[in-house]
Each structure stands twice: as C-alpha cells, then as structure tokens.
Amino acid sequence: MHVLLVKTSSLGDVVHNLPMVTDMAAMRPGIVIDWLVEPAFADIPAMHPAIHSVIPADIRRWLRAPWDRETWRGVKELRARLTKTRYDLILDTQGLVKSALVARLAQGPLYGPDRRSAREPLAATLYARGLAMSWDRHAVWRNRMLGAGALGYPLPATMPDYGLTMTPAGHTGEPVCVAFHATSRASKLWPPGHWVTLGKALCQRGLRILLPSGNAREQAAATEIAAAIGGRVEALPRTGIRELAGLIAGARMTVGVDTGLLHLAAALGRPTVGIFRDSDPRQTGVLARDAVDLGGLQSCPTVDEVLTALGRLGLGDAA
Incomplete structure (x- = not known):
C-alpha cells in the first residue's frame, strides 16, 4: 500500500x-x-x-x-x-x-x-x-x-511514539538544558526576567544552558538573557533543524514556551517542561511520557513552578 x-x-x-x-x-x-x-x-x-x-x-x-x-x-x-x-x-x-x-x-x-x-x-x-x-x-x-x-485499523490506546531517530551531537560531557525562549507570537513569550532567574538557578545546579534562536531579533534577545545570567550560557546562532535536533537529543532536559522546537524536544524523548501563556495545552501541549505542561490561556507560570516541574523530571540529578 x-x-x-x-x-x-x-x-x-x-x-x-x-x-x-x-x-x-x-x-x-x-x-x-x-x-x-x-x-x-x-x-x-x-x-x-x-x-x-x-x-x-x-x-x-x-x-x-x-x-x-x-x-x-x-x-x-x-x-x-x-x-x-x-x-x-x-x-x-x-x-x-x-x-x-x-x-x-x-x-x-x-x-x-x-x-x-x-x-x-x-x-x-x-x-x-x-x-x-x-x-x-x-x-x-x-x-x-x-x-x-x-x-481502517482500531485507534491504538498507547502513548504516542514519535519514532524519531537522531544521534546526540555537540556536547562536552556536562549536563545541558536547552531553553526555548522564543516563539512566533509575542503573547506566548515568558518575561525575560523570568528566564534570567531560571537560568541562574539552573547554572547553580550544574547545568549548561543553550538558547536557540530562529532570526536576528530572537538571537538579540537570547544574547541579552545570556549576558544577564552569566556562567555557562550560550546564545546559539541560527541553526538548521537537523543540527539543532542533534543538540536537543543530547540535552539532559529542555524547557520552553509554546514553540515547535519544544514539541520536537519532547518527540526526541527529552524531559521537557512547556510554559504556556496564550494557548491551551490540552489541545496543543507537549504530549510525551517525560513532559510537564504549565499554564494555559492568559496565564504566566512562575519560576518556582518551572523549577518544581523540572525537579519532577530529574533536575536534582543533573549534576
């Protein structure tokens, strides 16, 4: 067929x-x-x-x-x-x-x-x-x-299997968190100050942070966030999907706003926390075994809520 x-x-x-x-x-x-x-x-x-x-x-x-x-x-x-x-x-x-x-x-x-x-x-x-x-x-x-x-087959009742295969790439051996700070709609963004506070907390727990971007505006925002956090944080240059998938596949965990890359991370089997501010995660949230959705329409999850969710996914074992 x-x-x-x-x-x-x-x-x-x-x-x-x-x-x-x-x-x-x-x-x-x-x-x-x-x-x-x-x-x-x-x-x-x-x-x-x-x-x-x-x-x-x-x-x-x-x-x-x-x-x-x-x-x-x-x-x-x-x-x-x-x-x-x-x-x-x-x-x-x-x-x-x-x-x-x-x-x-x-x-x-x-x-x-x-x-x-x-x-x-x-x-x-x-x-x-x-x-x-x-x-x-x-x-x-x-x-x-x-x-x-x-x-014409019965709908499987199993958890979704995204079926992706990707070899981890680009890491130095230290645990990495990929943080998806950017998205196409401004109403979905998380405040930069929240990213800075979260980033400092993750660095204190021994994680290196990567901030991907899709265009010059997003990269400028990532550079500002990285500078404010200090430590082991890198604002990545614009990267193709396949190369970025390799970086994500080798990450210890991922966190981000409602963007396609967040869903790609979950599909690659990475522990993932989704931050939702202007969309309904029941409809288009991160759906995977090691994933937690926070927030929803007209909401703003706190940094503590995100850290708690990351803890449920093994943040305490990152170092």
Whole structure:
C-alpha cells in the first residue's frame, strides 16, 4: 500500500503528525509512506524511519507571489512529481483549503477531516471522504484518529511514539538544558526576567544552558538573557533543524514556551517542561511520557513552578 500524507506546516503541527506515521507502520506492515511538507520543515519527517520519501512544496512562498513565474514553475514541477505515482490513499491531515488543493495534484483517493473536524470546513468539500475527529482531544490524538479512520485499523490506546531517530551531537560531557525562549507570537513569550532567574538557578545546579534562536531579533534577545545570567550560557546562532535536533537529543532536559522546537524536544524523548501563556495545552501541549505542561490561556507560570516541574523530571540529578 502506497500512501501520501499532506501535513505542510508548521513545525509543531508536523511533529504532532509523527505518531500517526508510527501507528500506520505498525498496523499496516509493508506500507510505503510519502510526506508532502514545506521545505523549511522537511527534516522532521525525514528523521522518521517509516517515511519513504519527503516531497517539498513551497506553498507559503507560492501564496505570497501567486503570479510569479517561479510559482508556476514550482507548481508544475510538484504536479509532475506527484503524478508519477498512483497512490492507494492520499490523506490531508492539515484540513485547510490550500493543503487540500495541493493534495488534489496527486493521483489517488483523497481523504481528510470532515466538515466538523477540518480547520477550514470548506476544505472538506474537496475530499472523496471526510473523517471525523474530536476537537476535545489533543492534536496528536486527532491525527491518530484520522490515520486509523483512513486505513481502517482500531485507534491504538498507547502513548504516542514519535519514532524519531537522531544521534546526540555537540556536547562536552556536562549536563545541558536547552531553553526555548522564543516563539512566533509575542503573547506566548515568558518575561525575560523570568528566564534570567531560571537560568541562574539552573547554572547553580550544574547545568549548561543553550538558547536557540530562529532570526536576528530572537538571537538579540537570547544574547541579552545570556549576558544577564552569566556562567555557562550560550546564545546559539541560527541553526538548521537537523543540527539543532542533534543538540536537543543530547540535552539532559529542555524547557520552553509554546514553540515547535519544544514539541520536537519532547518527540526526541527529552524531559521537557512547556510554559504556556496564550494557548491551551490540552489541545496543543507537549504530549510525551517525560513532559510537564504549565499554564494555559492568559496565564504566566512562575519560576518556582518551572523549577518544581523540572525537579519532577530529574533536575536534582543533573549534576
């Protein structure tokens, strides 16, 4: 059976799609799975051993310049690649009009969330079959429901298995905490003073702290936080996902605001504490065995709460 998955973005959403891939591989031995994704996130599915082929689609850039010659060339090349294969099933777990339209470039029956389940109900009109999922469940479970419904196997009751394989890299032997201080929405940020207080407490416990950034503004903020903390703290330069995944895989623990990298850390099996200020962790929190979510909508977890949660995950053994 040859299946095409369409989950294009963003980083956290792509990570949340991984346990469904693990389910499919376990429940349908011999299945061949391709994944269509934005180029910026292509390294994530490529790290899952059950993915046969990663197909990049630069949809965001195409939508910014719909009449550009490069856009039409890109769409034409994607269509040519997709039509080389006749898929037994195409599954759009994004549930958006744009993802459904791109999925229709491929050859095969197209499934996706039904009208009540899709993020954009109009997308459901483009599917050959709509599948129900519950908005009361976490995004990981909603994706797993779609996979089970599309392939006709019972929904596994096990904890999600993200299936990622990554060799730890870049550490000197001392215990490391990767701290994800940055995120795309200002309302999700934790106050810089809280990061400084937390960083000093972690350094006193023998941890080296790494502060990743995705752009110049975030790196400037990381540099200020690192300078205020002092000690063994490093504001990392902008790093590709695969390289950063190696650093995360070797970390003793991770902590961060609601950002895709936080979910990647949990998917890599690192003890993780999520700090939520303007999103509901019941819907899109960190879902893994060694993970703790703090806060929620219109909240601000304290430094002591974060330290207590890290303690539950083994902070006291860090040194």
